[in-house]
Amino acid sequence: MExxxxxxxxxxxxxxxxxxxxxxxxxxxxxxxxxxxxxxAVKHVLVRHEQAAVHAADGYARSTExxxxxxxxxxxxxxxxxxxxxTAYMDSIPMVVISGQVPTSFIGEDAFQEVDAVGxxxxxxxxxxxxxxxxxxxxxxxxxxxxxxxxxxxxxxVDIPKDISNMKTAFEYPSTVNIRSYHPQxxxxxxxxxxxxQMLLEAKRPMVYAGGGVILSDAxxxxxxxxxxxxxxxxxxxMGLGGYPASDKQSVGMLGMHGTYEANMGMxxxxxxxxxxxxxxxxxxxxxxxxxSVPRKIIHLDIDPAxxxxxxxxxxxxxxxxxxxxxxxxxxxxxxxxxxEDRKDWWKQIAEWRSANSLNYKNSSExxxxxFVIETLHKITHGDAFITSDxxxxxxxxxxxxxxxxxxxxxxxxxxxTMGFGLPAAMGVQLAHPGETVACVTGEGSIQMNIQELSxxxxxxxxxxxxALNNRYLGMVRQWQEFxxxxxxxxxxxxxxxxxVKLAEAYGHVGILVEKPSDVEGALKEAFARKDELVFLxxxxxxxxxxxxxVPGGKGLSEVILAEDL
Amino acid sequence: xxxIISLLMANEAGALSRVSxxxxxxxxNIESLTVAPTEDATxxxxxxxxxxxxxxxxxxxxxLNKLVDVVSVMDLSDGDHIERELMLVKVRAEGAxxxxxxxxxxxxxxxxxxxxxxTYTIELTGAGSKLxxxxxxxxxKLILETVRTGASGIGRGxxxxxx
Ligand SMILES: Cc1cc2nc3c(=O)[nH]c(=O)nc-3n(C[C@H](O)[C@H](O)[C@H](O)COP(=O)(O)OP(=O)(O)OC[C@H]3O[C@@H](n4cnc5c(N)ncnc54)[C@H](O)[C@@H]3O)c2cc1C
Ligand SMILES: Cc1ncc(C[n+]2csc(CCOP(=O)(O)OP(=O)(O)O)c2C)c(N)n1
Ligand SMILES: [Mg+2]
Numbered sequence: 001m002e003x004x005x006x007x008x009x010x011x012x013x014x015x016x017x018x019x020x021x022x023x024x025x026x027x028x029x030x031x032x033x034x035x036x037x038x039x040x041a042v043k044h045v046l047v048r049h050e051q052a053a054v055h056a057a058d059g060y061a062r063s064t065e066x067x068x069x070x071x072x073x074x075x076x077x078x079x080x081x082x083x084x085x086x087t088a089y090m091d092s093i094p095m096v097v098i099s100g101q102v103p104t105s106f107i108g109e110d111a112f113q114e115v116d117a118v119g120x121x122x123x124x125x126x127x128x129x130x131x132x133x134x135x136x137x138x139x140x141x142x143x144x145x146x147x148x149x150x151x152x153x154x155x156x157x158v159d160i161p162k163d164i165s166n167m168k169t170a171f172e173y174p175s176t177v178n179i180r181s182y183h184p185q186x187x188x189x190x191x192x193x194x195x196x197x198q199m200l201l202e203a204k205r206p207m208v209y210a211g212g213g214v215i216l217s218d219a220x221x222x223x224x225x226x227x228x229x230x231x232x233x234x235x236x237x238x239m240g241l242g243g244y245p246a247s248d249k250q251s252v253g254m255l256g257m258h259g260t261y262e263a264n265m266g267m268x269x270x271x272x273x274x275x276x277x278x279x280x281x282x283x284x285x286x287x288x289x290x291x292x293s294v295p296r297k298i299i300h301l302d303i304d305p306a307x308x309x310x311x312x313x314x315x316x317x318x319x320x321x322x323x324x325x326x327x328x329x330x331x332x333x334x335x336x337x338x339x340x341e342d343r344k345d346w347w348k349q350i351a352e353w354r355s356a357n358s359l360n361y362k363n364s365s366e367x368x369x370x371x372f373v374i375e376t377l378h379k380i381t382h383g384d385a386f387i388t389s390d391x392x393x394x395x396x397x398x399x400x401x402x403x404x405x406x407x408x409x410x411x412x413x414x415x416x417x418t419m420g421f422g423l424p425a426a427m428g429v430q431l432a433h434p435g436e437t438v439a440c441v442t443g444e445g446s447i448q449m450n451i452q453e454l455s456x457x458x459x460x461x462x463x464x465x466x467x468a469l470n471n472r473y474l475g476m477v478r479q480w481q482e483f484x485x486x487x488x489x490x491x492x493x494x495x496x497x498x499x500x501v502k503l504a505e506a507y508g509h510v511g512i513l514v515e516k517p518s519d520v521e522g523a524l525k526e527a528f529a530r531k532d533e534l535v536f537l538x539x540x541x542x543x544x545x546x547x548x549x550x551v552p553g554g555k556g557l558s559e560v561i562l563a564e565d566l
Numbered sequence: 567x568x569x570i571i572s573l574l575m576a577n578e579a580g581a582l583s584r585v586s587x588x589x590x591x592x593x594x595n596i597e598s599l600t601v602a603p604t605e606d607a608t609x610x611x612x613x614x615x616x617x618x619x620x621x622x623x624x625x626x627x628x629x630l631n632k633l634v635d636v637v638s639v640m641d642l643s644d645g646d647h648i649e650r651e652l653m654l655v656k657v658r659a660e661g662a663x664x665x666x667x668x669x670x671x672x673x674x675x676x677x678x679x680x681x682x683x684x685t686y687t688i689e690l691t692g693a694g695s696k697l698x699x700x701x702x703x704x705x706x707k708l709i710l711e712t713v714r715t716g717a718s719g720i721g722r723g724x725x726x727x728x729x
Contacts, residue, residue: 179634181576309624
């Protein structure tokens with residue numbers, strides 16, 4: 001039997017086991033929406049802006065091990081989706097975005113709602129396709145899902161012209177994919193793994209620096225086993241939080257621009273550094289020359305050869321999947337007769353750095369400190385919630401003070417730093433985990449970039465808890481202006497803010513205003529007790545608070561500003 | 567340092583823009599880029615002449631390999647290779663210049679492939695530097711137009727780029 005392109009599209013999604021599609025209809029995808037209507041296996045979540053569709057698919061993917069799926073129309077549908085696609089690309093999130101396109105015979109004629117979707121998205125996708133023949137549709141979608149989740153994951157766009165979605169052909173979903181030019185390397189090189197094991201055993205001051213690749217590879221278990229086996233401190237990037245339990249004694253917390261003193265000093269002073277699924281980002285190692293000014297051996301494990309020796313020269317490159325390679329590395333270490341070097345001095349040194357207590361802050365009984373809100377949030381949710389975040393100071397405080405012990409619990413935009421990510425991402429997370437506690441930590445600036453999604457949350461009964469740290473400032477911008485631009489707060493004051501409580505109520509949710517430190521815990525308890533409702537908590541926090549520690553841009557990891565320095 | 571990179575890629579629509587887009591997005595130099603289908607019509611072969619530090623060249627190779635359409639990449643400069651470029655030069659050829667231009671073309675092993683009473687069109691192949699020398703060797707004022715293909719390269723002997 002022959003099926004139309006639209007039917008084939010939906011059948012492919014069913015074959016892939018897609019549970020939710022996040023999208024927004026329009027002319028070029030009408031046939032596809034018509035087919036969605038006729039079936040129930042694939043559920044559609046109607047967002048209020050295409051950017052949110054992509055972020056929701058992204059949140060869904062980050063909190064599961066599945067591929068997120070978004071569906072948008074041609075022209076403005078695609079352009080609205082671009083920020084979401086770039087966000088997923090920078091953080092290597094597996095995603096398939098299906099976009100409608102004008103009919104093939106109209107392409108290139110500046111047709112109504114035509115944009116070159118493949119051209120516009122090319123620099124921010126892992127790969128993309130324009131389907132020109134309905135016969136290629138099923139195999140293209142199969143490839144899209146395969147590319148999105150294999151190797152270094154990433155978003156893949158499939159652009160489907162309207163006429164293709166209405167043409168008929170025989171349907172057969174391919175059971176396998178073979179792309180002759182694409183063979184990601186997942187197994188590590190045995191000799192290099194042996195070499196790495198030897199270096200780790202002989203190190204006097206080892207350090208494990210673990211990133212988002214650990215989460216993407218679902219390898220938190222292997223990482224934890226390895227770190228314990230080699231008796232090394234472990235630091236996580238912003239993207240890697242939860243990959244190693246933050247409450248463990250070998251954890252030194254997050255590193256980088258807003259990392260702990262012990263993590264950054266450990267990075268700078270170790271003799272053997274094992275980087276696992278992390279990409280030596282500029283926010284992480286600071287000034288490259290300063291980072292390279294001390295001798296240390298670097299072992300770098302990454303599935304993407306292009307990540308290795310990109311910014312920092314590496315001594316032992318381990319190309320492969322984190323889970324696979326760590327499993328092999330653990331085997332080699334366990335079978336070795338040699339025991340790790342004595343690390344007493346190193347741990348003593350770490351303890352000394354730790355005693356700087358770099359995340360300490362002065363709480364207040366007068367004004368709500370943002371750090372206190374996050375600490376209380378951790379307490380009330382027993383450290384076990386899914387936390388999404390927007391971008392700014394609140395994001396850093398959430399990362400620093402919500403001690404993540406499990407992977408896939410911390411969902412944020414690290415690479416692109418997209419304000420407006422938090423709420424739609426939380427929708428994807430909540431749909432993927434219906435019974436679980438999901439909170440979105442946000443700022444009064446960021447939340448307004450996708451606030452319309454409160455409407456989607458109402459329609460789909462998503463009981464997300466919005467934790468707004470409302471400091472009446474684009475706080476992260478204000479902080480940089482305070483430090484580096486002579487306190488000239490150019491356009492960083494958020495004036496004419498809405499009454500968020502009333503706004504939440506207008507969307508049919510519950511809003512709570514919290515102004516006193518003594519009310520913080522009670523308000524959070526009340527909010528989380530409302531299991532079936534979205535609650536918007538508007539915390540009026542100290543607008544002068546800054547994120548510490550801070551390694552200013554261009555400085556080295558040990559050139560850090562600590563809270564008490566000021 | 568100057569590098570000449572050869573690659574095989576799937577002969578798909580937009581494949582060329584993926585490569586050129588990669589170079590512009592990441593700020594890599596392109597001196598020249600040539601592309602055409604191979605004897606296997608599903609594959610195109612591209613030759614890119616670029617320059618950069620060792621680190622940059624390493625990244626270029628890796629980033630090219632990462633493109634899903636790219637089947638294989640070889641940095642020809644890593645070993646023995648041959649490089650050829652085709653140039654067509656149209657020159658004003660009148661009076662005494664006619665004889666002289668023919669002579670220069672012969673010296674450089676060129677062919678005069680089109681003749682009119684006022685012009686010659688000369689075809690030359692060789693390494694880029696040879697083509698440059700030819701342009702320097704003739705009177706600049708006589709050059710009406712030039713068109714060059716950019717370098718194509720191939721490894722010597724057993725150095726073969728295939729799937
Ligand atoms: C306001 C703000 C402040 C920030 N401050 C900090 C900060 O202080 N500290 C910090 O750490 N970050 C900070 N960031 C985030 C930073 O910009 C980067 O996004 C982040 O550091 C990158 O994390 P990562 O190195 O773990 O790499 P990711 O972007 O998570 O990349 C993952 C790496 O793992 C590899 N990989 C993927 N899958 C696998 C697999 N299966 N096997 C092996 N390898 C795999 C990929 O190829 C890639 O190289 C900040 C961001 C913002 C917006
Ligand atoms: C879409 C987008 N525009 C601009 C920025 C630059 N930016 C980074 S943080 C920030 C301020 C965010 O303000 P808010 O959400 O109130 O968070 P706060 O820093 O106050 O906690 C801005 C404007 C960005 N990251 N994303
Ligand atoms: Mg703010």
